[in-house]
Amino acid sequence: MMMVLNAVIPARFLSLTAHLVINIMLFWSREPFVLACLPQGVGLADLEQYAEKDTQFLIALSLSLVFTVSELTGFLLGLSMFNSLPNMFSITAHVAASITLALFTVNLWSCDSYWYILGFCSVPPLLLEVAVVIVTIKFKVFL
Template sequence: MSSLSGTGLIPTRYLVLMAQLTLSITLLMDREGNVKACLPYDHTSEQYIGKDTELIVGLSLSIAFIAIELLTFGTGFTMFSNFATVFSIMAHSAGTVALAYFATDIWDCNLFWWIFSLSVCFPLLTDISVIIVTLCAYDVKYK
């Protein structure tokens, strides 16, 4: 395990995580335009409520998963893993740019789930796998 302290990857990862978290919270607070973009012109109130609920659930899961990733990063389990750090930076950077376009260009709600799965779920799964490998290696090494 090499030291990442001089490379700037650790602060970059933190900043990118915070950027996507901030953008997700902002989208959750101002989601009306995106909900209307998901609906036909002559939509009913039930359709609006359904799409609004779908976007609320997706953005809430995004916020929760990013918070969990911040927790695993802050506790040090994944802070010094080269692969997890670089993968997280790339995924969350792409996710932040995609969410910015999602907010400003008023994209369809179905595209949000692609952004969510590629830029939030995969880095969290990577962090969880690094934690499992770290704990298993620690258990084998010190028994």
């Protein structure tokens, strides 16, 4: 059991950190993705459409950053660190997010597709983390 924890805990930390770093990188360089969101032939000249898409993408990135940092905080506080279900689920989700976001960056996907990545790879692990924290604190049960 201890050998598994010795491998799972660093893997979870690294997958969360990778997801966080890619999100920060996207946050800093979001202009090409916003331009990919706009209809063909529309560029920076139509500032209203650009501003709308930029705001939507900024909201999605901000949510993802908040969700990832919240999950990382719960993990580092040790509330779910030794629980195998949240660990494996988090590793799977954040590795999938990191790979998908790498493809998102390299292939310059539309910023609208980021919402799917957020919904499938950031929200479920956060909900599981919140559930584990609530159970741990409320019932004083360390799973």
